[in-house]
Amino acid sequence: DADVTQTPRNRITKTGKRIMLECSQTKGHDRMYWYRQDPGLGLRLIYYSFDVKDINKGEISDGYSVSRQAQAKFSLSLESAIPNQTALYFCATSVSRRGEQFFGPGTRLTVL
Amino acid sequence: GQQVMQIPQYQHVQEGEDFTTYCNSSTTLSNIQWYKQRPGGHPVFLIQLVKSGEVKKQKRLTFQFGEAKKNSSLHITATQTTDVGTYFCAGHTGGGGADGLTFGKGTHLIIQP
Numbered sequence: 001d002a003d004v005t006q007t008p009r010n011r012i013t014k015t016g017k018r019i020m021l022e023c024s025q026t027k028g029h030d031r032m033y034w035y036r037q038d039p040g041l042g043l044r045l046i047y048y049s050f051d052v053k054d055i056n057k058g059e060i061s062d063g064y065s066v067s068r069q070a071q072a073k074f075s076l077s078l079e080s081a082i083p084n085q086t087a088l089y090f091c092a093t094s095v096s097r098r099g100e101q102f103f104g105p106g107t108r109l110t111v112l
Numbered sequence: 113g114q115q116v117m118q119i120p121q122y123q124h125v126q127e128g129e130d131f132t133t134y135c136n137s138s139t140t141l142s143n144i145q146w147y148k149q150r151p152g153g154h155p156v157f158l159i160q161l162v163k164s165g166e167v168k169k170q171k172r173l174t175f176q177f178g179e180a181k182k183n184s185s186l187h188i189t190a191t192q193t194t195d196v197g198t199y200f201c202a203g204h205t206g207g208g209g210a211d212g213l214t215f216g217k218g219t220h221l222i223i224q225p
Contacts, residue, residue, distance in 0.1 A: 042215040042216055043215040044215070059214075097204070098143055100157040100160060101145075105153075105154050
C-alpha cells in the first residue's frame, strides 16, 4: 500500500486557515477518491475523480475543493478550515468503478 | 440516498470465540466489499461479493451476500488476536449515480486473550 501516499500525515491548524492535503499514487489508476473518517461514522465520500478532466462531488463536498493535477495526483483543499472538519482523511484509488479500492495511510487533521 | 447499516458497532469476544458482523442496505447493491482497518491503520480490502447468495471463504473468514443483494455478513471462526480491528462493509448501487463506495459505520472487534 505504499503505492498510495498522503502528505502531510498529521496537521494541526487554526480556524480560517487554508489547508491542502495531497495524495499521490504509483498504481496507474484513473480513479481517485477522498474520504473522511469520523469516530462512529465510518468513511464518507467527499470527492472523486475518474480522470484529470472529471471531478465529481460526493456525499459531503461542502467546504472542500479538489484538484486533479495529473493521473497520479489528487489534492483536497479546505479553503477556510473549521473545527468540525477535524477528522482522518483518506485518499483511495481504484482501477474500475466496481473494483477494490486501495487506501493511502491517511492524514489526521485537527482544526483548532 | 443509499444507506448501509452495520451491526453491532462493538463486539467483545474471548480469543477463540466466533464473531459475526452484519450489513444491511436500504437499496439493492450491485456488489459489496469488505474492508479491515487495524487500529491506527487504513482500510484494507478483504473481498468482494457480486452474485446473489454468494458465499466466499478466506481461511477462518466466511462472507455471504444475501439473495436479495441487500444484506451481507462476515463470520470469523475461532478469533485470534490478529483479527483485532474494525470491519467495514461497503456497497455500490447498480446503474448510474454517484461513484465511490457507501460504507457502513463498521464493527469494532475487540479480543480479550
